[in-house]
Structures are given as structure tokens and as C-alpha cells.
Amino acid sequence: MSQEIETRGALFTDTVSQKTKDSPTRNLVIVDKPSVKSLSLKRVLNKVILGDALQVLKKMPEESVDCVFVDPPYFLQLPKKQLKRWNVKTDVEGVDDEWDKFASFDEYDEFIRNLLTGVRRVMKPSATVWVIATYHSIFRIGKIMQDIGYWMLNDVVWLKTNPMPNWLGVRFTNATETLVFAVKDKTAKKYTFKKEWAREFGVGKVGANVWVLPLCNGKERLKGDDGKKLHSTQKPVELLKRVILTSTNEGDVILDPVAGAGTTGYVAQALDRKFVMIEVNARYVEGIKCRFAEALPVTVEGHSSKARKRHAGYSELETIG
Numbered sequence: 001m002s003q004e005i006e007t008r009g010a011l012f013t014d015t016v017s018q019k020t021k022d023s024p025t026r027n028l029v030i031v032d033k034p035s036v037k038s039l040s041l042k043r044v045l046n047k048v049i050l051g052d053a054l055q056v057l058k059k060m061p062e063e064s065v066d067c068v069f070v071d072p073p074y075f076l077q078l079p080k081k082q083l084k085r086w087n088v089k090t091d092v093e094g095v096d097d098e099w100d101k102f103a104s105f106d107e108y109d110e111f112i113r114n115l116l117t118g119v120r121r122v123m124k125p126s127a128t129v130w131v132i133a134t135y136h137s138i139f140r141i142g143k144i145m146q147d148i149g150y151w152m153l154n155d156v157v158w159l160k161t162n163p164m165p166n167w168l169g170v171r172f173t174n175a176t177e178t179l180v181f182a183v184k185d186k187t188a189k190k191y192t193f194k195k196e197w198a199r200e201f202g203v204g205k206v207g208a209n210v211w212v213l214p215l216c217n218g219k220e221r222l223k224g225d226d227g228k229k230l231h232s233t234q235k236p237v238e239l240l241k242r243v244i245l246t247s248t249n250e251g252d253v254i255l256d257p258v259a260g261a262g263t264t265g266y267v268a269q270a271l272d273r274k275f276v277m278i279e280v281n282a283r284y285v286e287g288i289k290c291r292f293a294e295a296l297p298v299t300v301e302g303h304s305s306k307a308r309k310r311h312a313g314y315s316e317l318e319t320i321g
């Protein structure tokens with residue numbers, strides 16, 4: 001039996017749980033249905049929920065998660081025509097997915113407002129939230145966050161070492177994304193911030209709020225059955241590792257309401273955190289299942305032994321205000 005649920009710009013079925021019944025990850029996915037009125041934390045812990053985040057968030061218990069990573073649609077507004085590289089005349093693989101299309105800024109803003117309002121309800125008073133986007137939408141998102149009541153702590157600039165080349169030379173090469181790091185409101189206290197990790201990851205002696213790392217590529221990039229990228233905007237494991245190590249403790253619950261290829265939960269599990277992921281597209285959820293069926297190669301290796309020693313067992317809380 002196949003349950004069909006219509007959502008904004010997407011139609012999905014519960015074929016995921018049918019197709020991989022015998023797989024070791026068969027209990028990883030929950031399919032949300034209109035008949036499901038509430039979802040306890042126990043029910044959604046370490047699960048991927050196939051469903052519309054705007055609906056699923058309303059069913060989750062309030063004040064239940066410690067940290068949220070949100071990588072929403074960018075609303076890139078690419079022109080309809082295929083972009084060509086001017087020198088070699090091959091196609092540029094932009095983000096032209098249905099999930100990134102909105103009729104107008106108003107429609108996009110409404111989606112972001114609803115999503116971030118839903119997220120805020122399920123955040124514990126001491127929880128932190130990370131929202132990532134490019135210049136196309138980060139300024140709108142920032143305004144909406146402040147309007148809703150979030151309190152900004154920082155932004156972190158992700159400087160990509162392998163950005164898309166600047167084809168036409170009519171503006172700066174776009175090699176950055178911005179992560180907003182915030183708490184639920186101005187009164188939030190005792191949120192988790194690991195300053196040693198922050199210093200380790202940031203640039204320069206002061207450990208500034210700039211992270212230099214490449215886009216997700218090579219073996220890490222998930223492929224679909226057609227051999228092409230499964231997800232056009234899969235985030236690098238290293239990025240999520242930095243988010244999780246700087247702002248959570250082992251055992252914390254990390255929510256990703258727009259999970260894509262599931263990078264957040266994948267890294268959370270590897271670092272002994274718990275996760276809740278929501279994704280509307282069944283194809284991506286199937287990809288997450290495959291991803292979780294394999295060993296997790298995420299470690300804190302790659303950082304200096306001095307730093308590793310310094311971070312061992314480190315769990316300091318800081319307060320604001």
C-alpha cells in the first residue's frame with residue numbers, strides 16, 4: 001500500500017520503507033502522514049522523517065532539541081536558459097531543483113518564517129541554531145530570524161577552497177556561504193559553545209569566524225542510480241563536524257528539518273550525538289538510508305595532536321547576558 005502526501009512542490013510516497021524492508025537501516029525512516037497527530041521525542045530520535053517539515057515540526061514536543069542545523073532552499077532564481085561555460089561550452093551544473101523554486105520573495109519569506117518558527121518552538125531554552133545560506137537569501141533569513149525573536153551570536157563565513165569558477169568576470173567570484181549562529185532569544189543562558197574547538201577551526205591566531213574548507217566532492221559525494229550527484233547541495237562532513245563539535249555535547253539531540261542527503265545526522269551519529277532529520281523528498285531519504293548502511297568515517301583526526309589533547313573530554317558551558 002502506498003500513502004501519497006502532497007507538499008509544496010513535491011509529491012512523495014512511502015515506497016522507502018517498502019523497498020528496503022530487509023536492510024539493516026529498515027527502522028531508520030518514519031513516514032509522516034496526516035493521520036499522525038503527534039510524534040514523541042522517543043519516536044523520532046535517530047530517525048529520518050519523510051515528510052514536510054512545516055507539518056512534522058508541529059507534531060514534535062516543544063523544547064525538545066539541543067541544537068538545530070538548517071540548510072534551507074537557497075531560492076537561487078537561476079535563469080531558465082542553460083548556463084554554458086564560455087571557454088569550453090560545456091553546461092554549468094547549477095542548482096535547478098524543484099525544491100529551490102518559489103514564485104516570489106514573499107513566498108520564499110513565508111516558507112522561511114514558518115520553518116524557523118516551527119524550529120524555534122522545539123528548541124530547548126538553551127538550544128542553539130545554525131542557519132546556512134548564500135548571499136541570495138541569507139540577508140532575508142537574518143531579518144526574519146530577528147523578527148521572530150532569535151538572538152544572533154555570530155556569523156561564521158565558510159570560505160570554499162574550490163568554489164564554482166567565475167565564468168564571466170562581471171562580479172566577484174562567489175566563494176562563501178554564511179552560517180548564522182543564534183539562540184532562541186536574548187535571555188538564553190548556558191548554551192553550549194566550545195571555545196577551544198572554535199579557536200581550532202577559525203583562521204589565524206585568534207581563531208576568527210572564518211572556516212576554510214572545500215565543497216563536498218570525491219568519494220564523500222553521494223551518487224544516484226544514474227551515476228550523477230544524488231543531491232546538488234550536499235554539505236561537506238567537515239562543515240557539520242565543526243558545527244557539531246563547537247556547539248554540542250555528546251548525547252545532545254541535533255535536529256535538521258531540511259536534511260537533504262542527511263549530512264547532519266550522519267556526522268551527529270559518528271560523534272556520539274543523537275539526531276532527528278526531516279526531508280520531504282523520498283529519493284534523498286533513500287540516499288540517506290544507503291549512506292547510513294556504511295561505516296562512518298568521521299573522526300576528529302586531521303586536527304593537531306595538541307588540539308586533540310586539549311579537546312579531550314572538554315565540555316565547557318558559557319553564559320551570555
Ligand SMILES: C[S@@+](CC[C@H](N)C(=O)[O-])C[C@H]1O[C@@H](n2cnc3c(N)ncnc32)[C@H](O)[C@@H]1O
Nearest residue numbers: 052053071099234235258259260261263279280
Ligand atoms: C539545501 S538542501 C539541504 C542539503 C543538506 N544540508 C545536505 O547536506 O545534503 C535543502 C533540502 O530541503 C528539502 N526541503 C525543501 N522543502 C522542505 C520541506 N517543506 N520539508 C522538508 N524538507 C524540505 C529539499 O528537498 C532539500 O533536500
